[in-house]
Amino acid sequence: EIVLTQSPVTLSLSLGERATLSCRASQSVSSFLAWYQQKPGQAPRLLIYDASNRATGIPARFSGSGSGTDFTLTISSLEPEDFAVYYCHQRSNWPLTFGGGTKVEIK
Amino acid sequence: EVQLLESGGGLVQPGGSLRLSCVASGFTFSNYVMAWVRQAPGKGLEWVSTIAHSADSTYYADSVKGRFTISRDNSKNTLYLQMNSLRVEDTAVYYCAKGFESRSYWESWGQGTLVTVSS
Numbered sequence: 730e731i732v733l734t735q736s737p738v739t740l741s742l743s744l745g746e747r748a749t750l751s752c753r754a755s756q757s758v759s760s761f762l763a764w765y766q767q768k769p770g771q772a773p774r775l776l777i778y779d780a781s782n783r784a785t786g787i788p789a790r791f792s793g794s795g796s797g798t799d800f801t802l803t804i805s806s807l808e809p810e811d812f813a814v815y816y817c818h819q820r821s822n823w824p825l826t827f828g829g830g831t832k833v834e835i836k
Numbered sequence: 837e838v839q840l841l842e843s844g845g846g847l848v849q850p851g852g853s854l855r856l857s858c859v860a861s862g863f864t865f866s867n868y869v870m871a872w873v874r875q876a877p878g879k880g881l882e883w884v885s886t887i888a889h890s891a892d893s894t895y896y897a898d899s900v901k902g903r904f905t906i907s908r909d910n911s912k913n914t915l916y917l918q919m920n921s922l923r924v925e926d927t928a929v930y931y932c933a934k935g936f937e938s939r940s941y942w943e944s945w946g947q948g949t950l951v952t953v954s955s
Binding site (some may be wrong): 730763765767772773774775778779784785816818820823824825826827828829830 | 871873880881882883886895896897898931936939940941942943945946947948
């Protein structure tokens with residue numbers, strides 16, 4: 730099973746700041762990695778697929794990069810609606826796995 | 837507009853069974869891979885199971901293999917999850933999710949149904 734380790738667990742930032750979230754895989758997942766956003770009481774929302782492609786309707790301030798074992802989700806300038814939990818997810822190998830999540834909170 | 841409506845959750849005793857359903861609308865259900873993903877209270881996301889668009893392939897997390905069965909009825913636009921031999925650790929919100937194109941990413945999600953396993 731591929732383990733995805735996200736860091737940091739919590740990221741405390743102010744509005745307008747840049748957020749950099751990391752996801753490291755225990756073995757290569759090529760580019761088969763996605764990022765999701767989840768707000769309290771809501772279902773997750775797909776943000777990024779195949780490491781760097783924005784899903785439909787996702788603002789340009791969200792970007793993804795990386796391949797192999799190291800991936801990054803960047804939010805260029807935090808908006809109020811961006812404070813949430815973010816999960817990475819790999820589809821390279823069965824079983825599919827998610828990372829443990831990074832909570833982006835208001836500082 | 838894509839809609840996924842789960843039902844069937846509830847309180848069940850350890851060792852019991854439940855069947856979850858997810859009725860889909862707003863897209864051609866038979867063209868898409870579908871999945872169940874769960875989230876224990878206050879915890880992260882855990883993939884449970886995936887079924888191919890034609891139901892000819894199914895996949896399971898090790899934690900549920902042999903106890904849960906995913907199925908679909910494309911004539912009814914409905915996804916199912918039969919859960920047997922339930923354990924306390926199966927307590928979670930269960931989400932139905934629609935695949936993105938032909939890939940096992942999840943672009944649309946239901947609102948979730950809560951399954952509580954407790955004596």
